[in-house]
Amino acid sequence: MATTNAGVARILQELADLMKLEEGSPQSFRVRAYEKAVAAVRELTTDVAEMSQSQLVAVGGIGASTAKKILEFVNTGSIERVEKLREKYPPEFVELTRIPGVGPKTAVLMRAHLGVENVEHLKAAVAANKVRELPGMGAKSEDKIARAIERLGLHGKDRRTPIQQAMPLARELVASIEALPEVRRATYCGSLRRFRDTIGDIDIVAASTEPEPVMEAFLALPVVSEVIGRGDTKSSVLTAAGLQIDLRVVAPSEFGAATLYFTGSKQHNIELRQRAIDRGWTLNEYALADAETDEVISSRTEKSIYEALGLRYIAAELREGTGEIEAAATKALPRLVEVGDIKGDLHVHSTWSGDGRSSLDEMVATAAARGLEYIAITEHAENLAINGLSRDEVAAEAKELDRLRDAHPELTILHGSELNIGPDGGLDYDNDLLMAFDWCVASVHSHFDLPQAQQTDRLLAAIAHPAVNVIGHPTGRMIGRRPGIEFDLDAVLDAAADTGTALEINCHLDRLDLPAEMLRHARERRDLTFVISTDSHHIREYDHLQWGVANSRRGWVDRRQVANTWPRDRFLEWARLTRA
Numbered sequence: 001m002a003t004t005n006a007g008v009a010r011i012l013q014e015l016a017d018l019m020k021l022e023e024g025s026p027q028s029f030r031v032r033a034y035e036k037a038v039a040a041v042r043e044l045t046t047d048v049a050e051m052s053q054s055q056l057v058a059v060g061g062i063g064a065s066t067a068k069k070i071l072e073f074v075n076t077g078s079i080e081r082v083e084k085l086r087e088k089y090p091p092e093f094v095e096l097t098r099i100p101g102v103g104p105k106t107a108v109l110m111r112a113h114l115g116v117e118n119v120e121h122l123k124a125a126v127a128a129n130k131v132r133e134l135p136g137m138g139a140k141s142e143d144k145i146a147r148a149i150e151r152l153g154l155h156g157k158d159r160r161t162p163i164q165q166a167m168p169l170a171r172e173l174v175a176s177i178e179a180l181p182e183v184r185r186a187t188y189c190g191s192l193r194r195f196r197d198t199i200g201d202i203d204i205v206a207a208s209t210e211p212e213p214v215m216e217a218f219l220a221l222p223v224v225s226e227v228i229g230r231g232d233t234k235s236s237v238l239t240a241a242g243l244q245i246d247l248r249v250v251a252p253s254e255f256g257a258a259t260l261y262f263t264g265s266k267q268h269n270i271e272l273r274q275r276a277i278d279r280g281w282t283l284n285e286y287a288l289a290d291a292e293t294d295e296v297i298s299s300r301t302e303k304s305i306y307e308a309l310g311l312r313y314i315a316a317e318l319r320e321g322t323g324e325i326e327a328a329a330t331k332a333l334p335r336l337v338e339v340g341d342i343k344g345d346l347h348v349h350s351t352w353s354g355d356g357r358s359s360l361d362e363m364v365a366t367a368a369a370r371g372l373e374y375i376a377i378t379e380h381a382e383n384l385a386i387n388g389l390s391r392d393e394v395a396a397e398a399k400e401l402d403r404l405r406d407a408h409p410e411l412t413i414l415h416g417s418e419l420n421i422g423p424d425g426g427l428d429y430d431n432d433l434l435m436a437f438d439w440c441v442a443s444v445h446s447h448f449d450l451p452q453a454q455q456t457d458r459l460l461a462a463i464a465h466p467a468v469n470v471i472g473h474p475t476g477r478m479i480g481r482r483p484g485i486e487f488d489l490d491a492v493l494d495a496a497a498d499t500g501t502a503l504e505i506n507c508h509l510d511r512l513d514l515p516a517e518m519l520r521h522a523r524e525r526r527d528l529t530f531v532i533s534t535d536s537h538h539i540r541e542y543d544h545l546q547w548g549v550a551n552s553r554r555g556w557v558d559r560r561q562v563a564n565t566w567p568r569d570r571f572l573e574w575a576r577l578t579r580a
């Protein structure tokens with residue numbers, strides 16, 4: 001497999017994470033240098049594998065020593081420094097640093113003093129109250145770690161990989177498998193295709209009449225670090241990070257039955273199979289067939305199998321055995337959102353925000369080129385100390401937006417802001433300035449550990465403010481790293497419905513916020529309005545739209561309730577009315 005930019009970015013990120021442990025700090029010079037290089041590689045539009053040392057160094061963010069490591073990876077498929085660090089810090093040890101309250105320094109300290117090598121060890125040390133005795137720790141930090149372990153489900157066989165790690169890897173694998181001459185089609189299935197936010201393992205199904213060379217090529221991929229099972233049509237491997245990948249090669253005529261089976265969920269399969277049995281048929285990974293004659297009724301596509309069973313096609317994101325088969329039988333499935341339905345993006349940053357990475361001109365021009373009808377520029381607000389715009393900067397940006405409106409008459413540009421919801425529900429700036437914006441997102445960016453009642457009050461206060469159009473990434477979770485604030489969901493949904501305040505479905509793969517479970521909880525409510533927003537900080541991030549859309553689908557969200565699917569006039573009218 002040729003080295004891809006995504007593959008290079010992934011190994012550099014791993015190197016950065018390992019260096020955090022080696023240097024005992026996420027802020028060290030080298031860690032920051034690697035992270036800058038990760039961002040630079042992700043944003044490159046040229047192919048890293050074809051670049052020379054001097055071309056690499058010419059890219060902003062890539063230094064000479066990082067360029068050497070990139071070349072080493074392109075030429076040999078690995079980086080010696082990474083190999084050495086992997087031995088010193090195996091995946092189960094690195095995983096400790098995903099627990100809130102355990103930084104790289106603490107992990108190394110716990111290993112040195114308490115022999116903690118993995119989460120099981122840490123649980124035992126917490127249970128024996130040994131962690132609180134470490135330098136710089138106490139009963140409070142120990143408690144926090146104990147709760148975080150429970151809430152993240154980081155123990156034993158429950159170990160799951162966050163979707164933002166699994167998805168790019170799976171996409172890349174499918175692309176390289178699909179590129180093999182013997183393969184007609186390939187797709188990832190399992191929980192990843194259902195768009196769960198964490199993944200147990202990656203399941204790939206490929207259609208081919210020659211499984212042998214396909215298996216050979218798969219096992220030889222550079223991402224494969226250990227082969228744990230190999231067969232003619234099924235193999236399982238592990239990546240260096242310990243993530244399992246299963247590949248199954250099936251006959252092209254059975255591709256539909258196989259992808260249906262391996263997408264699951266198990267519960268969905270069980271209910272589908274029962275429907276087949278009720279009709280005197282069998283359903284397995286090869287075909288839907290007559291139970292007596294074995295004659296194949298359908299196997300080539302998923303759609304034909306659903307149709308034969310008297311069902312509308314069921315989108316993969318819905319296949320959890322939570323009423324979707326019944327809904328498909330009675331034509332009561334929600335009208336799901338498609339990427340093409342989205343007409344505006346209502347949460348967009350530029351370099352005016354400290355963490356933005358594309359200029360305002362680029363962000364606007366790209367939105368226009370992508371055919372959006374409207375966008376809201378929502379820089380961070382002044383209470384976010386390192387990042388936010390002062391009042392003077394807000395006024396200065398307003399002038400820039402006037403200039404850009406003249407340059408892009410086909411695009412409606414709203415002057416917005418991403419406000420910070422304070423611990424007591426207070427917002428930035430003053431009321432006059434807040435009401436002068438065209439559009440306000442209000443988000444929680446701090447105080448993630450307050451008690452539930454206070455978090456609820458805080459959200460309710462922001463929802464009640466007339467300037468606030470939408471609550472941004474409402475739980476504040478970072479999948480696999482930060483659990484998200486606890487609040488009374490029904491109280492927040494009621495208030496959002498009463499005030500006409502929208503709830504955001506944030507598209508970042510490590511956020512997916514609101515989470516699908518909460519959207520599903522709200523699925524009977526026709527009185528709520530959602531917006532699917534990319535929260536882009538760079539022009540490339542507009543592409544993240546697909547993830548927010550997929551998350552909305554998993555949440556059974558009906559597209560009629562998603563305000564940024566509405567035509568411009570209807571949207572603008574609604575946006576204006578909710579600011580009163």
Ligand code: DGT
Nearest residue numbers: 190191199200201203261262263264265266269270
């Ligand atoms: P994961 O990997 O834990 O995130 O979840 P899945 O859903 O990807 O589960 P996995 O990888 O064990 O199996 C992939 C699919 O294969 C699963 O969604 C449905 C199907 N499957 C696996 N085991 C069974 C089973 O015992 N019965 C049925 N009906 N289907 C199964």
Ligand code: CA
Nearest residue numbers: 190191201202
């Ligand atoms: Ca799986």
Ligand code: CA
Nearest residue numbers: 201202203246
């Ligand atoms: Ca599997």
Ligand code: ZN
Nearest residue numbers: 347349418535
């Ligand atoms: Zn934002």
